[in-house]
Amino acid sequence: MDVRELAAALRDAHVADGYYWIEGVHEPAPTPPDFVYLRRVEGGGWEVGTYERGAHHPLARHDDEAAACDQLLRQLV
Numbered sequence: 194m195d196v197r198e199l200a201a202a203l204r205d206a207h208v209a210d211g212y213y214w215i216e217g218v219h220e221p222a223p224t225p226p227d228f229v230y231l232r233r234v235e236g237g238g239w240e241v242g243t244y245e246r247g248a249h250h251p252l253a254r255h256d257d258e259a260a261a262c263d264q265l266l267r268q269l270v
Contacts (some may be wrong), residue, residue, distance in 0.1 A: 201239075238255060
């Protein structure tokens with residue numbers, strides 16, 4: 194699964210738009226006060242975490258896009 198397929202899967206599962214943010218694919222505006230995110234990591238890889246009170250809180254880093262997508266999907270569905 195890639196980030197575009199993840200966004201489609203979350204829409205199909207009726208996960209509210211404000212619950213998640215996927216870099217370059219699903220970036221709600223205005224930005225919600227807290228959400229689960231998936232973004233690229235500088236130097237390579239992917240980071241899954243939470244955004245709360247104006248700060249990113251990483252939960253896991255993955256070398257593989259599919260593994261990061263799977264983790265975010267499991268957290269929200």
